[in-house]
Amino acid sequence: MPDAPAIDQQKLLDLQAVDVRLAQLAHRRATVPEQAELDSLAAERRRVGDVLVAARALLSDAERAVAKAEGDVAQVRERAERNTARLNAGSGSAKDLQGLQHELESLARRQGVLEDAELEAMEKLEQAQFAAAELATTDGELAAQAEDATRRRDAVLEEVAVEERAALARRQAIASTVDDGLVQLYERTRATRGGVGAALLRGRRCEGCRLELNASDLAAVRAAPADRVVFCEECGRILVRTAESGL
Structure with missing residues (x-):
């Protein structure tokens, strides 16, 4: 010995x-509770982010659908207005005027169908806007929670680092006398x-x-x-x- x-x-x-x-x-540094909290928040943000991307894609589709529906309705209205003006002017033969009247009736029915489609598209757009807004709000709340957890984690890690530096200095002082x-x-x-x-x-x-x-x-x-x-x-x-x- x-x-x-x-x-x-x-x-x-x-x-x-x-x-x-x-x-x-x-061990304390490796098992900081705030780090586990951050990992959980990051996973939840990824999940919400994926859903938000899908929601925004649906929102874009809904916006395009509304724009198309509005265009279709506007086109039918313009044609109906032109035909009404021609009919009111009484220009053309009786057969032409009768044809205009029939077309106006057809356009009115078509306009009703298109306006129903437009209303449905607008309802879907409103739902998509609400869903995307809610998800964006949730993501913002998670980001704020992550920022707070990061501050708390960093404070703990700095406290650990300060004590580690002091302990290492004590260790060196002791070892130097042995x-x-x-x-x-x-x-x-x-x-x-x-x-x-x-x-x-x-x-x-x-x-x-x-x-x-x-x-x-x-x-x-x-x-x-x-x-x-x-x-x-x-x-x-x-x-x-x-x-x-x-x-």
Whole structure:
């Protein structure tokens, strides 16, 4: 087993505490609730956007249908007006005038049909306008919610970043006062032990795995010099001895 000053070994507990806090901050950053909210809002905006595109296409179709219906009605009205003027002027033979009268009757029926179609087209246009407007309003509300969630998420991330910078500075300050070889050993151990490289020995119990040492392992730890680096036989982490160890 390697050796390192007992005071340096005890500083590993401070280093470990900082590393635990850094891991907690990393987890907090990765699981910010506002990000999940943003993801949900983005999915809903995509859905609403797709429906809105379809609604606007229907609106364009409805506008064209109304324009065509209005044109058809206007064309029939103009022809009826011309025929009425000719009929009122009495120009032409009796047969021509009778033909004009028959055409006017036909045009009147045609105009009625076209005006019904125009009314139906206008109703569809109104429905399409309402649907598109509602969807646009919904999209705007979702955008406002996303903007608010983004502000809240960014505030949390900035808070995490500020604490991470402070924690990293503390870590550097602690590590700079610990034997380099011990720090490297701690890092290697931590990398293979779920992020925990050093643990306090409190009485008979390793605070890393929360298990108590058996009598022979405890005797071996007691017999080890203070500057000897010892490990938990159960979890493989560095066991740090302090006054709480009761040795």
